[in-house]
Amino acid sequence: MKSGSTRVLAAASGGGHWEQLMLLRATLDNYDIRFATTEPAVAAQHGIESADRLPDCNQNKPLQSALCGLVALWIVLKHRPQVVISTGAAPGFFCILAGRLIGARTLWIDSVANGEQLSLCGKLSQRWAHECWTQWEHLSSNARPRYFGAVL
Amino acid sequence: MILVTVGMQLGFDRLIAAMDALAPTLGLPVIAQTGKGRYAPQHMDAQAKIAPAEFERLVQQSRLIVSHAGIGTVLTAARFAKPIILVPRRAALGEHRNDHQLATVNQLSGRPGILVAMDEAALPARIAEGLAVKDWSAVQSSTARQLHRALAAFIENRPL
Numbered sequence: 464m465k466s467g468s469t470r471v472l473a474a475a476s477g478g479g480h481w482e483q484l485m486l487l488r489a490t491l492d493n494y495d496i497r498f499a500t501t502e503p504a505v506a507a508q509h510g511i512e513s514a515d516r517l518p519d520c521n522q523n524k525p526l527q528s529a530l531c532g533l534v535a536l537w538i539v540l541k542h543r544p545q546v547v548i549s550t551g552a553a554p555g556f557f558c559i560l561a562g563r564l565i566g567a568r569t570l571w572i573d574s575v576a577n578g579e580q581l582s583l584c585g586k587l588s589q590r591w592a593h594e595c596w597t598q599w600e601h602l603s604s605n606a607r608p609r610y611f612g613a614v615l
Numbered sequence: 616m617i618l619v620t621v622g623m624q625l626g627f628d629r630l631i632a633a634m635d636a637l638a639p640t641l642g643l644p645v646i647a648q649t650g651k652g653r654y655a656p657q658h659m660d661a662q663a664k665i666a667p668a669e670f671e672r673l674v675q676q677s678r679l680i681v682s683h684a685g686i687g688t689v690l691t692a693a694r695f696a697k698p699i700i701l702v703p704r705r706a707a708l709g710e711h712r713n714d715h716q717l718a719t720v721n722q723l724s725g726r727p728g729i730l731v732a733m734d735e736a737a738l739p740a741r742i743a744e745g746l747a748v749k750d751w752s753a754v755q756s757s758t759a760r761q762l763h764r765a766l767a768a769f770i771e772n773r774p775l
Contacts, residue, residue, distance in 0.1 A: 469770055482690040490763045494770055546770050570769050572762075576686040578722065579715050594769060598762070599722065611775065612761030615693060615726055 470495045472544035472567075474535075474558035476519065477502030479576055480551040485509055486614040487550075487572075497542045499535075501554055515541075517554035522583060528553065536561040550574060556584040559592050570594045575613050578602075617742075618677040619647040622685050623664045626652030627710055630702050633735035634681060635659055641742065646673060679745045681738070684716035684723075692728065696752030698745040700730045700738070727754040 506514035520527040535557035547562030549555025571588030603610030621627035638658035692699040704710035
């Protein structure tokens with residue numbers, strides 16, 4: 464609440480990734496928060512009318528991924544967030560990469576669904592995001608990923 | 616209404632058959648998403664697949680969810696603050712490729728709104744507990760509190 468003016472971009476694909484972002488909303492809503500998702504209709508169901516649309520993509524679709532990367536960059540340039548966070552998946556990771564380009568601080572929270580190992584984007588985020596957190600204590604280490612609790 | 620789900624991708628006939636046997640004793644209608652199972656329920660309103668929007672509506676209307684230990688269902692139950700009973704799929708019984716659902720229930724057991732039935736024999740007791748759960752939407756687990764605190768610290772650029 465103290466830092467209500469901090470501009471934050473929160474990005475997640477539709478489905479479970481988005482559900483996890485919504486479970487963090489009580490905290491996110493304390494800031495100047497903008498959302499990006501692959502399913503703006505689902506965001507609207509949560510009362511978020513202004514979410515930016517990210518094209519869906521994954522590592523098997525290079526053209527879609529390139530397009531997603533460009534859209535992520537456009538969204539980041541539009542909002543100029545000081546902080547970018549994502550709960551997954553690939554489209555959220557592109558927002559984190561784009562955030563780095565403009566000097567935002569970036570946080571990847573790996574999905575609580577990944578209890579066996581970090582997701583591919585989670586592994587990439589260990590290198591490319593400022594912080595990479597797992598929601599499973601047994602997957603954490605002193606270096607990366609770190610563990611600070613879970614949405615559940 | 617009690618909603619039973621084993622997801623859409625795999626069957627989990629052990630859970631479906633157990634819930635079908637219990638259904639007449641529960642005093643509530645039971646709706647089931649049976650996935651790719653073979654067992655044909657007699658006492659539940661069963662569908663192999665329920666579309667996501669319809670599923671969400673059913674979750675909202677339900678008093679209790681009985682589910683395989685799939686994180687997607689746990690998250691949906693959490694969003695609508697519905698109590699959920701998790702039954703882990705077992706690799707030894709051919710119910711999944713490995714025992715990760717066992718790890719999931721061990722980690723989630725005891726968090727607000729989440730009950731665990733390690734096998735079908737434990738279901739009647741857990742269902743009674745689940746139906747007795749009062750609204751827990753305001754209850755935050757200690758792990759969730761921890762994550763919210765860390766997230767705020769990160770956003771405000773304070774030490775984690």
